[in-house]
Amino acid sequence: MTNTIGQKLKEIINPITTLYLSEAQTDNLPFCVYDPEYREERTKEGIYKVVGYITLFVVAMTFEQAESLMTAIKTAINGIESPQYNSTFIMEDKKSYEGVWILKAEYNINQYKI
Amino acid sequence: MAEERILGYNCRLKIQNKLLAGTTQDDLNISAVFKDSITKDDAGNKKSAIVGHEVTFSVSGIVTLGATAGTHLSRDEIIALSLLTGDDAIVGVEYVAGNGAAYEGDAVITSYSEGSGSEEEATYGLNLKISGSFTLKTGT
Numbered sequence: 001m002t003n004t005i006g007q008k009l010k011e012i013i014n015p016i017t018t019l020y021l022s023e024a025q026t027d028n029l030p031f032c033v034y035d036p037e038y039r040e041e042r043t044k045e046g047i048y049k050v051v052g053y054i055t056l057f058v059v060a061m062t063f064e065q066a067e068s069l070m071t072a073i074k075t076a077i078n079g080i081e082s083p084q085y086n087s088t089f090i091m092e093d094k095k096s097y098e099g100v101w102i103l104k105a106e107y108n109i110n111q112y113k114i
Numbered sequence: 115m116a117e118e119r120i121l122g123y124n125c126r127l128k129i130q131n132k133l134l135a136g137t138t139q140d141d142l143n144i145s146a147v148f149k150d151s152i153t154k155d156d157a158g159n160k161k162s163a164i165v166g167h168e169v170t171f172s173v174s175g176i177v178t179l180g181a182t183a184g185t186h187l188s189r190d191e192i193i194a195l196s197l198l199t200g201d202d203a204i205v206g207v208e209y210v211a212g213n214g215a216a217y218e219g220d221a222v223i224t225s226y227s228e229g230s231g232s233e234e235e236a237t238y239g240l241n242l243k244i245s246g247s248f249t250l251k252t253g254t
Contacts, residue, residue, distance in 0.1 A: 043176055044123040044137045049235070088233060 001113045003038055005052040008085060008111075012076040017058070017069050029100065030060035030069055052109040059102050063094075066101040077107060084114045120212035127171055127242075128208040129195065129221075134173055134240070135181030135188050141172040142209060144248075169219070169244035171207070177228060177236035192240060196226035204245055219248035 006021065013019040019032045037053040056073065060066035070092075077087050090106040126133055127140045147166040152158070181188035187195070195205060203222050210216040221242040230236040 042123070042138075044126065044133075044140075045135075048136070048176065 001047045001050070001111075003040075003050045003052075003111065005038070005050060005054070005085075005109050005111050006034075006036060008080060009034060009054070009077075009109075012080060013073055016072045016076060024059070030058065030065055032069070032073065033057045033059070046113075048113050050111040052107075052111065054107045054109050056105045056107070057102055058105075059100060061100065063096070063101045066094075066103045070103045070105060074105065077109070080109070084112055086110050086112075118213070120214075124212035126210060127173055128210075129187060129205050129242075131206065131208070132185060132187045134175060134192060135186040136176035136178035136238075137173060138176065139172075139174045140209070143170045143172070144168075145170075167248070169248045170224075171209070171221070171240075171242040171244075173240040173242075175238055177230075177238050189238065192238070193226060196223045196240070198223075205242075207242065207244070208251060216251040217248055218251045219244045220246050 010019050013032055013034075017030050017032050018026070019034060020026075022033065022035055024031050024033050033056070035055045035057075039051050040047045041049045041051060056070075058066050058070045058073065060069060074089070077089075080087060086109070088108040090108060092106070093104040095102055095104075122139070125140050125142075126137070127142075145168045146164045147168055148162045149165045150160045150162050152160055177189045178186075179189055181191075195203075204220045205223065206218070207221045208216055208218045221244050223240065224243050225239075225241045227239045228236055229238075
C-alpha cells in the first residue's frame with residue numbers, strides 16, 4: 001500500500017491555491033504549505049491504514065483572502081470522504097505577522113487499503 | 115538447527131480452514147487441568163497429576179466487511195459461526211506459528227464482541243475453546 005495522502009492534498013488544494021510541502025518555493029502570495037507526519041497501522045495481512053497528521057498553513061496578504069482560501073480548502077478536504085480516505089478536523093489558529101496573515105489548520109487524514 | 119524468532123503476524127489461527135479478516139492478534143493458551151491428592155504419607159505436600167488440558171484461543175482485529183472470499187472469514191461470517199448451536203457450533207481450527215508445526219482440533223466459539231468508538235475503526239474480539247483433543251497436524 002502506497003501512501004498517497006500528499007498527492008491527494010495536491011490534487012484538491014492546487015486548484016484553490018498553490019500547495020507546497022514544508023516550505024514555499026515562492027515569494028508570491030497567497031500560497032499554502034503543509035507539514036505532514038505519517039504512521040502506518042497494520043493487521044496481520046499487512047498495512048491497512050496510513051494515518052496522516054497534517055498541518056496546513058495558508059499565507060495571504062489580507063485576512064479576508066486567507067480566510068476565503070482556508071474555507072475553500074476545508075470544504076475540499078471534507079470532500080475526500082470515501083472508502084479510501086477520511087479526514088478529521090483537529091484545530092485551527094489565525095495570526096498576523098508583519099502584515100501577512102497566516103491561517104493554520106490541523107487535520108487527521110486517513111488513507112485505507114481498498 | 116539455527117534459532118528462529120518469528121514476528122507475531124506469522125502466527126495465525128484458521129477456522130474452517132479460513133483466516134479471519136483484519137486480525138491483529140491471535141493468542142493461544144494451554145492450561146493444564148490438575149487433580150491434586152493429599153494422603154497422610156505426603157506429609158502435607160500435595161501431589162498433582164495432570165488429567166487433561168484446557169486450550170483456548172483469543173483473537174482480536176479490525177472489523178472487516180467483504181473479506182476475500184474463499185480464504186478469509188468476514189465479520190458477518192464470524193458472527194454467523196458465533197450464533198450456531200449444538201453440533202453445528204463445532205468448528206475445525208488450525209493454528210500455525212511461522213514455519214513451526216501446525217496444530218489442529220475442534221473448537222466452540224465461546225464469545226464474540228465488537229467495539230465501535232466513534233473516531234476509530236470498529237474492532238472485534240473472538241474467544242474459542244478446544245472441544246476434544248488439540249493435536250499436531252500430520253505432515254507438519
